[in-house]
Amino acid sequence: MERKEKVNERKTSRGRQRIEIKKIEKETARQVAFTKRRQGVMKKASELAALCGAEVVIVTIS
Amino acid sequence: MERKEKVNERKTSRGRQRIEIKKIEKETARQVAFTKRRQGVMKKASELAALCGAEVVIVTIS
DNA sequence: TACTCTATATTTAGTGC
DNA sequence: GGCACTAAATATAGAGT
DSSP states (O other), X not given: OOSOOOTTOOXXXXXXXXXXXXXXXXXXHHHHHHHHHHHHHHXXXXXXXXHHTOEEEEEEEO | OOSOOXXXXXXXXXXXXXXXXXXXXXXXXXXXXXXXXXXXXXXXXXXXXXXXXXXXXXXXXX
């Protein structure tokens, strides 16, 4: 299906919200945050390695 | 000394520029990028750990 | 060398499919 | 559970101190 079909849709997103840095209690939300953020950390780490010729090892448990 | 003294200074920054993800050849620039970005990766990792109750270990060499 | 500042690039919370 | 999207939060390149 079409990627963008914003024709005359109302905005449905309030964009990124600020969150407190404390454990997310809701299981599913925590899982989602973990997936997204692990990806982000990995990307940043790859960039660090590539840009600076450094070795970066990351281990995430759970 | 004062943090902000922008009184009637011209803008001196073009803001964050886009860079290519390849090894930075200039030694000093690479060192600066390494310092800034390692800090950033560490912060992201801490947040991941705090938010998701995960264990994150990062090792950076050089 | 490390820190500050500004403008802009990038990440991601919330939402829908 | 994952992908796509939007808009706001955050990281950071470049320049100055």
